[in-house]
Amino acid sequence: MAGVRTTFIRATFAALDRSGANRALRSRAQGLGAVLTLHHVRPWAEKGFAPNRLLEITPEFLDLTLTRARALGFDFVSLDEAWRRVTTGVSYRPFLHLTFDDGYRDVRDNALPILERHGAPATLYVTSRFASHTGEIWWLALEEAISRARRVYVDLGRGEAVVDTGSDAAKQEAWNAIYWRLRAGPYDTLLNEVRRLGDGQTVDPLGFARELCMSWEELRAVSRHPLIAIGAHTVSHPILAKLDDAGARDEMAEGRDAIQRELGLEASHFAYPVGDRSAAGPRDYAIAAELGFTTAVTTRPGHLTKAHAAMATALPRVSLNGHFQTPAAIDALLSGTPFLGLRALRHR
Known part of the structure; x- marks a missing residue:
């Protein structure tokens, strides 16, 4: 894609x-x-x-x-x-x-x-x-969390929202939004958010x-x-x-x-x-x-x-x-x- x-x-x-x-x-x-x-x-x-x-x-x-x-x-x-x-x-x-x-x-x-x-x-x-x-290879953990999910709950700057991840195209759109927002913020926030998303999909961070x-x-x-x-x-x-x-x-x-x-x-x-x-x-x-x-x-x-x-x-x-x-x-x-x-x- x-x-x-x-x-x-x-x-x-x-x-x-x-x-x-x-x-x-x-x-x-x-x-x-x-x-x-x-x-x-x-x-x-x-x-x-x-x-x-x-x-x-x-x-x-x-x-x-x-x-x-x-x-x-x-x-x-x-x-x-x-x-x-x-x-x-x-x-x-x-x-x-x-x-x-x-x-x-x-x-x-x-x-x-x-x-x-x-x-x-x-x-x-x-x-x-x-x-x-x-x-923690966080970029792979984030990919796996989005890959497993049908939807994710995430704050993209306007409060927590439900983001559709039900199709490959939707997953890619969600990745683009989440990845670059996390990259722009503090590093601890990036790691904590990837862990939270991974926990919701039982992703082992290690x-x-x-x-x-x-x-x-x-x-x-x-x-x-x-x-x-x-x-x-x-x-x-x-x-x-x-x-x-x-x-x-x-x-x-x-x-x-x-x-x-x-x-x-x-x-x-x-x-x-x-x-x-x-x-x-x-x-x-x-x-x-x-x-x-x-x-x-x-x-x-x-x-x-x-x-x-x-x-x-x-x-x-x-x-x-x-x-x-x-x-x-x-x-x-x-x-x-x-x-x-x-x-x-x-x-x-």
């Missing part, structure tokens, strides 16, 4: 492909290379209500992406090597590095064999409570981490793989911008400390949960620098250029989005063409 924005982006990718713009503009748009953002890699189970579809791609699409990247001349490199190329401003071939947020088990089971086949290094950004199976995320023992094994590095992704996956200074610093530092304690590894790279401009900003970038992270990545879109050498804790990434699993999308994202306008605006 594609929204207007999704439909527009798909059409843009197709138009860039048909017009030859990706090839024509690649030399201007590509930068030194790119870091990809991924979450789940698993076969798609068709369903009518899937608001978190953007967070998963199929194994076949990952394989196609890496095959196409190799054909376009990309080097597959570690994050340390990618950062070295950014700081020197030299990359004779464009580089590509893959990052997987949250620590999902399907990354090990479905993505890692593909990474091995292509020789592509990756960083797994681990949320420590997800690995302990004591964290069940998603147990079912989907690698345990520390599993991470210990996968971290020994030569293609895999482990990065930090906070303790509980909060929206950092909604926390006070001490809360944000504790989430970042203690998440890294948990990795050191459980895996015996120094996590020198960090990813901001959610990672857009509403979720992490200059204060959080400064905290990441104070804590000594070598790099910290956002989900703001873009390729990496030499200018990013001065922005070590505010780096952009390129999302492989489940809504856009086409060859045209791959070529557009790897060319950097969709991000040219964003770069121009930033340099005004």
Whole structure:
């Protein structure tokens, strides 16, 4: 069930492909290379209500992406090597590095064999409570609560009201209203409201981490793989911008400390949960620098250029989005063409 924005982006990718713009503009748009953002890699189970579809791609699409990247001349490199190329401003071939947020088990089971086949290094950004199976993956809990319900009772700004969720279309409409209202408010309110909605549908808030995320023992094994590095992704996956200074610093530092304690590894790279401009900003970038992270990545879109050498804790990434699993999308994202306008605006 594609929204207007999704439909527009798909059409843009197709138009860039048909017009030859990706090839024509690649030399201007590509930068030194790119870091990809991924979450789940698993076969798609068709369903009518899937608001978190953007967070998963199929194994076949990952394989196609890496095959196409190799054909376009990309080097597959570690994050340390990618950062070295950014700081020197030299990359004779464009580089590509893959990052997987949250620590999902399907990354090990479905993505890692593909990474091995292509020789592509990756960083797994681990949320420590997800690995302990004591964290709440609230966006999945909210999806499940709406999915199970025929109606929900919720305050959308005009007092408590009954919201129809009896059809897939109604569920999506309810999601759009509830999710964005909660995202705009205090973080504690978001968590409490998702718990309340989940309780009404007997949703176990901790069940998603147990079912989907690698345990520390599993991470210990996968971290020994030569293609895999482990990065930090906070303790509980909060929206950092909604926390006070001490809360944000504790989430970042203690998440890294948990990795050191459980895996015996120094996590020198960090990813901001959610990672857009509403979720992490200059204060959080400064905290990441104070804590000594070598790099910290956002989900703001873009390729990496030499200018990013001065922005070590505010780096952009390129999302492989489940809504856009086409060859045209791959070529557009790897060319950097969709991000040219964003770069121009930033340099005004």
